Structure formats: C-alpha cells, structure tokens
Amino acid sequence: MDAIILQILNGLDKGSAYALIALGLTLIFGTLGVVNFAHGALFMIGAFCAVTMQRILTLSYETIDATKTDFLGNALKVKTPYVESWFGPEMGASIIDWAVPLAILFSIPIMLLVGYVMERGLIKHFYKRPHADQILVTFGLAIVLQELIKHYYGANPIPTGAPDAFKGSFDFGTLLGFDPNTVIYPYWRMVYFAFAAVIIGAVFAFLQFTTFGMVVRAGMADRETVGLLGINIDKRFTIMFGLAAAVAGLAGVMYAPINSPNYHMGMDFLVLSFVVVVVGGMGSLPGAVLAGFMLGILESFASMNWIKDIVPGIDQIIIYLVAIIILLTRPRGLMGRKGVMED
Amino acid sequence: MLGLSKKDTKFLFIVIALTAATPILLQPFPEGSAMSQFNAGYPDLMQRFAIFGIFAIGFNILFGLTGYLSFGHAAFLGVGSYSAVWMFKLLSMNVLPGIILAIIVSGLFALVIGYVSLRRSGIYFSILTLAFAQMSFNLAYSVLTPITNGETGLQVTLNDPRILGQQVAANGNVPPTNFFGLEMGSSLKIPVGGWEFTFNAGYYFCAVIAILAFYLSLRIFRSPFGLMLRAIKTNQTRLNYTGLNSRPYTLAAFVISGMYAGLAGGLLASMDPLAGAERMQWTASGEVVLMTILGGVGTMMGPILGAGFIKYFENIFSKINENVLHQWFSFLPDGLEGFVIWVAEHFVGSGWHLTSGVLFMMVVIFLPGGLVEGGQRIGKKLKRKKSDGDGDDAEHHPKQSPHVAE
Numbered sequence: 001m002d003a004i005i006l007q008i009l010n011g012l013d014k015g016s017a018y019a020l021i022a023l024g025l026t027l028i029f030g031t032l033g034v035v036n037f038a039h040g041a042l043f044m045i046g047a048f049c050a051v052t053m054q055r056i057l058t059l060s061y062e063t064i065d066a067t068k069t070d071f072l073g074n075a076l077k078v079k080t081p082y083v084e085s086w087f088g089p090e091m092g093a094s095i096i097d098w099a100v101p102l103a104i105l106f107s108i109p110i111m112l113l114v115g116y117v118m119e120r121g122l123i124k125h126f127y128k129r130p131h132a133d134q135i136l137v138t139f140g141l142a143i144v145l146q147e148l149i150k151h152y153y154g155a156n157p158i159p160t161g162a163p164d165a166f167k168g169s170f171d172f173g174t175l176l177g178f179d180p181n182t183v184i185y186p187y188w189r190m191v192y193f194a195f196a197a198v199i200i201g202a203v204f205a206f207l208q209f210t211t212f213g214m215v216v217r218a219g220m221a222d223r224e225t226v227g228l229l230g231i232n233i234d235k236r237f238t239i240m241f242g243l244a245a246a247v248a249g250l251a252g253v254m255y256a257p258i259n260s261p262n263y264h265m266g267m268d269f270l271v272l273s274f275v276v277v278v279v280g281g282m283g284s285l286p287g288a289v290l291a292g293f294m295l296g297i298l299e300s301f302a303s304m305n306w307i308k309d310i311v312p313g314i315d316q317i318i319i320y321l322v323a324i325i326i327l328l329t330r331p332r333g334l335m336g337r338k339g340v341m342e343d
Numbered sequence: 344m345l346g347l348s349k350k351d352t353k354f355l356f357i358v359i360a361l362t363a364a365t366p367i368l369l370q371p372f373p374e375g376s377a378m379s380q381f382n383a384g385y386p387d388l389m390q391r392f393a394i395f396g397i398f399a400i401g402f403n404i405l406f407g408l409t410g411y412l413s414f415g416h417a418a419f420l421g422v423g424s425y426s427a428v429w430m431f432k433l434l435s436m437n438v439l440p441g442i443i444l445a446i447i448v449s450g451l452f453a454l455v456i457g458y459v460s461l462r463r464s465g466i467y468f469s470i471l472t473l474a475f476a477q478m479s480f481n482l483a484y485s486v487l488t489p490i491t492n493g494e495t496g497l498q499v500t501l502n503d504p505r506i507l508g509q510q511v512a513a514n515g516n517v518p519p520t521n522f523f524g525l526e527m528g529s530s531l532k533i534p535v536g537g538w539e540f541t542f543n544a545g546y547y548f549c550a551v552i553a554i555l556a557f558y559l560s561l562r563i564f565r566s567p568f569g570l571m572l573r574a575i576k577t578n579q580t581r582l583n584y585t586g587l588n589s590r591p592y593t594l595a596a597f598v599i600s601g602m603y604a605g606l607a608g609g610l611l612a613s614m615d616p617l618a619g620a621e622r623m624q625w626t627a628s629g630e631v632v633l634m635t636i637l638g639g640v641g642t643m644m645g646p647i648l649g650a651g652f653i654k655y656f657e658n659i660f661s662k663i664n665e666n667v668l669h670q671w672f673s674f675l676p677d678g679l680e681g682f683v684i685w686v687a688e689h690f691v692g693s694g695w696h697l698t699s700g701v702l703f704m705m706v707v708i709f710l711p712g713g714l715v716e717g718g719q720r721i722g723k724k725l726k727r728k729k730s731d732g733d734g735d736d737a738e739h740h741p742k743q744s745p746h747v748a749e
Contacts, residue, residue, distance in 0.1 A: 135466060148697065151694060271625070274470045275470065278467060313481075316481040317481065327471065
C-alpha cells in the first residue's frame with residue numbers, strides 16, 4: 001500500500017508537467033486549429049528563464065580581500081554578487097536562494113511576448129495551410145529555438161536549485177500511519193503539483209467565468225459566427241496563444257529544480273505531451289489534463305522494480321503502449337468530441 | 344524501354360550518367376587551391392549522397408504519393424543498420440546478406456508499425472509514428488542493450504563467429520566489408536593535372552543500388568498502384584465512397600518506404616560497420632523530411648537533390664570555423680566584420696543543426712514545392728521573357744506536358 005501511494009505521488013509531478021503542456025497544446029489547437037510542434041521548446045525556454053534568473057542574480061564583482069591569502073601568499077579574490085552588496089549579505093543571499101520562484105515573475109512577460117511574436121510572425125500565415133505544413137514549420141522552429149539555447153547555454157544540464165526552504169522531504173508515511181521514511185516526498189514536488197493545480201484551475205476559471213473566456217469558447221465552437229457578431233476573434237486567439245505559451249513557460253520554470261534544464265528537454269516532453277493530447281482526445285481541455293495525470297502516474301508505476309522485473313523496459317514504453325491501445329479502441333481519445341480533428 | 348516511357352528512359356539515363364560521373368563532377372576545384380575545401384569528391388561523402396538519396400526516395404513514396412507525413416522513418420534506418428551489423432558479426436563481412444536482412448527486418452518492422460499507425464491519418468499518424476520511433480530509440484538505449492549494445496553502439500569485433508567468412512583478416516584486424524571480395528573501402532585514385540579523382544568501390548556499389556531504387560520508384564510512380572496512392576492523397580474520403588479500401592494501399596506504401604529506409608541503413612552499416620541508436624532519434628527522422636521537402640515533395644528528382652544538398656552543406660558548414668570566417672570577411676570594415684562573423688558563427692561548425700532548422704522553416708514558408716518547383720518557376724520566367732519578343736500568345740502553344748518530375 002505504501003509503495004502504491006509513493007508511486008502515485010511520484011507520478012503527480014511529471015503528470016503535472018504533461019498536463020500543463022498538453023493543456024497549452026489543446027488551447028492552441030482548439031482556438032487556432034494549429035498543431036504546434038514548437039510547444040515543447042516553449043517549455044524549455046521557460047526552464048531556461050529560471051536559469052537566466054539565477055545567473056542574473058548571481059552576477060558578481062571581484063574584490064581583493066587582503067585579510068585572506070591562498071597557499072602561495074597572494075591575496076584572495078572574493079566574489080560578491082551585486083544583489084548582496086545592494087540588499088546586504090543576508091537579504092541578498094535569500095534573494096538568490098529564491099531565484100526560481102522569482103523567475104516566475106520574470107518569465108510571464110517573456111513568455112507572453114514570445115508567444116505573441118510567434119503567433120503574429122509565423123503561425124498567422126499558416127492558418128489556411130495544411131496540417132502537414134504547420135507541423136513542419138513549427139518543427140523547424142523547435143529545432144531553431146533548441147539550437148539557439150544550446151549555442152548560448154551549452155549542451156550540459158544546468159543545475160538550478162529550489163529555495164532552501166523546500167529542499168527537504170515530507171514524510172507522508174507518518175501522516176498516514178505507515179512506518180516513517182516509507183512514503184517520503186520532496187517539498188518542491190508538492191509545490192509543483194499545487195502550482196500546476198492552481199494554473200489549471202485558473203485557466204479553466206478564465207475560460208468559464210470571464211466574458212473574454214466566453215467569447216473564446218464561442219470562437220472555438222463557431223469562429224465565423226463570432227466574427228459576424230463584430231468581435232475581433234483573431235485578436236483574442238492571438239492572446240490565447242500567448243497565454244498557452246505562458247502556461248508552458250511557467251511549467252518549465254517550476255520544473256527546473258526537479259530536472260536540471262538541458263536544451264533537448266523540450267522535445268522529450270513534446271513527444272509525450274502529444275501522446276497525452278491524443279489519449280485525452282484532441283481539442284478536449286479536461287481530457288488533456290486527465291490524460292496528463294493518468295499517464296504520469298502510469299509511467300511512475302511502470303518504473304517500479306518488481307514490474308520492471310516482469311516486463312523489462314516497460315517504463316520506457318508504457319505511455320506509447322497506452323496511446324496505441326487507446327487509439328485503436330477509442331479513436332477519439334478518452335474525452336474527444338465528435339467532429340474535432342476526425343482525420 | 345525497361346517499361347518506361349521515352350521521356351522517363353531519357354531521365355533515367357541522365358540520372359545514371361550523373362551518378363557515374365559524380366566523382367569527377369564533385370571535384371571541380373584543383374587540389375591545393377583555395378576553393379578545394381568546397382570539393383565533395385571524397386568517398387565518404389559521396390556514399391552518403393547515394394545512401395541518403397535512397398532514404399529520401401523511399402520517404403517520398405510514402406509522403407509524396409499518399410501525403411502521410413511520417414515522423415519516425417529514422418527507426419527503420421536504425422533497424423536496418425543493426426540487422427546488417429548483426430549479419431557481419433554472425434555470417435560474414437560480405438555486405439549482401441547484411442543488406443538483404445536489413446530490408447527484410449525493416450520491412451517487417453514497418454508492417455507492424457504501419458498496421459497500427461495507419462489506422463489514423465493526418466497529424467495522428469505523424470504523432471503515432473513519432474511515438475513509435477521514440478519508443479524504439481528508448482528501447483535501443485535501455486532494455487535491448489544485448490542486441491544494440493546501448494550507448495556504445497554495435498560494432499564488429501575479432502571474437503565474432505562469422506561462420507561463413509574469415510574471422511580475422513591476414514593483418515590481424517577485423518576483415519573489411521566486401522562484396523564477394525570487392526572491398527568497400529578500396530578506391531582508385533587518378534590524378535589528372537591538378538585534380539585528383541577518387542573512384543571508390545563503396546560509392547559505386549551504393550550508386551548502383553541507388554539507381555535500382557530510383558528505377559523502382561519511377562515504376563511505382565507511373566504504375567496503377569502509384570495512381571491509387573495519389574488518389575488517396577487527393578481525396579481519401581471520396582476513394583472510400585467508391586467502395587475501395589484504401590488501407591492495403593497505404594500499408595503497402597508504408598512498408599515499401601520502410602524497406603527503402605532499411606536498405607539505406609544496411610548500406611550505411613556496410614560502408615562503416617557500426618550502428619548506434621542515435622540514428623533512430625527524432626532529429627534523424629526530421630532530417631529525411633527536410634531532404635524531401637527541400638528537394639520537392641512528390642517529385643522524382645527532388646528527394647535526391649534534397650539529400651545531396653543537405654549532406655553537402657552539412658559537410659561544408661561543419662568544416663568552416665572562426666578563422667575561415669575571418670579570412671572571408673576580412674574585406675569588410677572592422678565593426679561590420681565583427682558583426683557579420685558574430686552572426687555567421689551561429690550557423691557554422693557545430694551550428695549546422697541551427698542552419699538546417701532555419702532552412703527547414705524557409706523552405707516550408709517560401710518554397711513549399713522545394714527546389715524542383717523553384718527551378719520550374721525560374722524556367723517559366725525565362726521562357727516567358729523569350730516568348731515576349733515573338734508576340735505569340737500562350738494559347739497557340741500546346742500546353743507544356745508535365746515535367747517528369749511532377
């Protein structure tokens with residue numbers, strides 16, 4: 001029992017990432033009808049926003065400290081981050097420590113801008129082109145973004161730590177009456193899950209309870225009629241694209257402490273997120289979220305040792321297997337609607 | 344002749360002539376001259392032209408004719424490579440059994456993947472094939488390590504049984520790959536004036552197979568089967584309404600193109616007997632898509648042109664480094680030179696992938712028909728200019744019959 005709870009918990013954080021990316025993909029697909037293969041790259045850019053924030057905060061100047069010497073007798077150079085000299089050492093250190101949460105503020109405008117530029121500059125011209133062209137051009141864009149990141153940040157993963165306050169783990173075992181240290185779960189992953197839940201809730205609330213969201217939903221259902229009513233639906237869809245980019249970016253920022261960002265993380269997640277979208281049902285927002293969590297948890301179950309002993313390698317392919325089975329038995333996905341991307 | 348129309352026969356002979364003369368044509372600059380770095384007449388690169396030409400021709404049979412965009416074709420290439428290397432390990436270093444097994448195994452693999460993936464079309468199909476390829480890639484890296492040798496890649500060693508051939512060559516090394524005694528690595532170097540032409544056995548072996556593959560695809564394009572595939576691309580729903588089940592046709596196209604990819608993989612292993620999982624990665628699948636659309640989807644010549652173009656520039660761009668750039672742009676004023684070099688630096692050396700990504704986008708945005716269409720457009724413009732002087736109107740000229748490449 002404790003092992004099962006542990007695996008469910010482990011699956012939640014990855015599932016949250018899948019759900020957030022799949023949510024953005026579905027939003028873009030539902031509003032603009034565009035298949036965005038560069039969505040994983042947006043997730044990666046988000047993660048690198050966190051890296052950049054950390055680098056900006058640790059920008060330092062060097063001073064020569066005459067009181068300390070190295071083993072040759074030369075005076076030691078001491079690096080002091082600017083932040084520490086501005087806010088005092090203690091305050092400065094804690095600001096640096098909180099780099100990742102601070103990066104959220106920094107990433108939202110960046111991601112909105114990236115999304116806006118992408119939509120106006122590129123995707124706009126592809127509404128009327130076949131889906132194959134959309135896939136190809138966004139695929140090319142994904143390669144470009146990924147290679148640019150590789151050029152400037154290098155090919156190695158860059159460790160980006162969570163704030164010290166969240167470094168430890170929470171012992172669920174004692175809470176639920178199991179032995180201590182059987183079900184432990186890092187705080188940051190809990191934060192990630194809570195964060196994802198808030199974002200997903202916010203997106204749904206935005207679509208459900210605001211006038212803007214209502215118009216967007218109407219536009220998803222029947223774009224032409226909404227246009228005939230004198231509403232500039234294109235503009236709203238562009239904003240939705242920016243929003244979807246921001247969701248992917250935020251998912252990336254918060255994911256940085258869980259998995260050190262590297263340039264190909266976007267593609268790794270993209271392939272899986274597409275599978276998630278397909279399993280959830282193309283164009284269905286609840287389906288995307290549900291399938292994201294479901295597949296994340298399934299994946300973590302499959303990586304349990306005794307299951308791997310029975311079916312070796314199952315953890316690598318479980319998601320694809322599920323996708324294949326779902327597509328063959330329920331071609332529309334779990335919650336797919338009739339008439340949405342039937343072919 | 345050969346079951347082809349007159350025009351196609353001519354076309355085929357042009358292709359044969361070009362392939363045969365490739366070692367000379369690709370060596371236009373004398374050895375030691377400043378431009379010699381743009382030469383491409385060395386065996387390794389020419390082999391790649393032929394091999395990736397085959398890969399792209401095969402991909403074009405699927406994507407060009409049926410319109411099904413597969414994002415997982417590299418998986419078949421990888422499977423082909425692995426099976427060929429296993430043949431070298433177990434049977435002999437003769438490339439023939441390796442290539443045959445590569446085609447068979449990749450064909451079976453394509454049958455299974457195609458059977459599942461082809462149940463959906465459009466983007467679902469692309470995603471499914473991508474998922475399958477990633478799955479194969481992951482498996483090759485992890486569980487299948489006994490077969491694929493994981494990250495190190497599969498290699499031939501001295502301890503392999505090789506029951507039909509030599510286990511160890513006379514010089515104590517692993518014997519080289521050969522075709523009934525003709526070593527793939529052997530080449531004939533003929534110096535002519537300042538030039539040196541290399542005629543490599545491996546290249547000609549690949550070239551012969553590439554021409555056969557090209558001939559076969561020409562026949563497929565012109566056959567009733569090819570027509571049926573085009574009908575699927577044009578309007579599958581209507582085809583289904585006429586009472587035809589289109590799936591056997593698409594599946595056949597998928598398997599054929601998978602076998603082409605396997606053949607390319609087998610050849611790749613024959614030229615250099617090792618196989619690694621990175622050949623199956625999504626970037627490799629993306630590369631063949633790029634080759635095909637760059638050359639021109641659905642055209643005969645396009646994929647070969649695209650493959651040659653990509654492989655040539657990959658080679659050239661990877662060779663250029665900062666020093667070379669400084670030499671080139673030294674005529675510019677200082678500030679501008681620095682800026683130009685700063686920009687260019689992103690795209691050369693290890694930045695080739697960035698270049699290919701940009702190229703990818705440019706082609707899709709501006710030239711969806713690829714190089715072949717671009718050439719046709721230029722040709723049309725030139726023709727129009729000429730005919731302006733004659734004062735004829737277009738109606739009095741018979742409409743130009745479609746080019747072979749269409």
